[in-house]
Amino acid sequence: MSVEETGVWTETYPKEPCPFCGKTVAIRISEILIVDKKYWKVRIFDDSGCPLSAMFERGLRMGSAGEVCAVLKKDWHEIVETVSNMPVCPECGRSPVCRYSTNLDRWIILCEKGHLRTDEAFVLSAMRNWNKKVGQYVCDNQNQRLGQCLTSLWNQGYANDEELPEFMRQSWREKHANWERK
Ligand SMILES: [Zn+2]
Ligand SMILES: [Zn+2]
Structure with a gap:
């Protein structure tokens, strides 16, 4: 040829x-x-x-x-x-790191703390996959974790959102703001 x-x-x-x-x-x-x-x-x-x-x-x-x-x-x-x-890591709120691995010949997107990771041959697929995983992570964790966190925060009697994963902080702050107004 x-x-x-x-x-x-x-x-x-x-x-x-x-x-x-x-x-x-x-x-x-x-x-x-x-x-x-x-x-x-x-x-x-x-x-x-x-x-x-x-x-x-x-x-x-x-x-x-x-x-x-x-x-x-x-x-x-x-x-x-x-x-x-790209959405931040739903667990810690850090921006994901995107890098190309010559060894694997793949694009890797990950949270440096190791909470979430994805790799794909094409960077766009890797990014779309990251977005999907973030959504999935929030879904999977929300109900169970929110229940746990709210109970323990309630029992401790103070409104500290430090222990909450990033994706829950917003809803916690809103709830707390409502309680304080009452
Ligand atoms: Zn993270
Ligand atoms: Zn450049």
């Missing part, structure tokens, strides 16, 4: 900077010919060398340079949105 680089390439600069280091990002597509058909190879990078290419789905793209760039910019926008809006 003949694969040939045609030497044609173009670069586009999405407006959202790298969510890890804040530097400007460039997306470069280079044309290749495989048995007379044209494809685009994709590379995305910034000055810090963040592993951004690994965030995109792998594989070659087809279409005009303009179309391919538009799709890649849209993908990048979605990636940055998702990275910026």
Whole structure:
């Protein structure tokens, strides 16, 4: 099979900077010919060398340079949105850490205290999975834990929310504020 680089390439600069280091990002597509058909190879990078290419789905793209760039910019926008809006760990309220493991060739998102963890081949799937796990964790723990916490706080006779996991503090504060008003 003949694969040939045609030497044609173009670069586009999405407006959202790298969510890890804040530097400007460039997306470069280079044309290749495989048995007379044209494809685009994709590379995305910034000055810090963040592993951004690994965030995109792998594989070659087809279409005009303009179309391919538009799709890649849209993908990048979605990636940055998702990275910026990831919910904090529901147990301790820390922001999750997102990193790429070259050994595993997977993206890992975790709470550094070890409360929650997820890994996936693609960064977006890992992030969506993190969101799902956070929701699931809250569901699984809410009823049982809220009962326990409220009983023990009630028995201690003081309103200290230190012992509550982050996702319950809000509802505890609201309840307590209501009690104080009475
Ligand atoms: Zn970066
Ligand atoms: Zn945590």
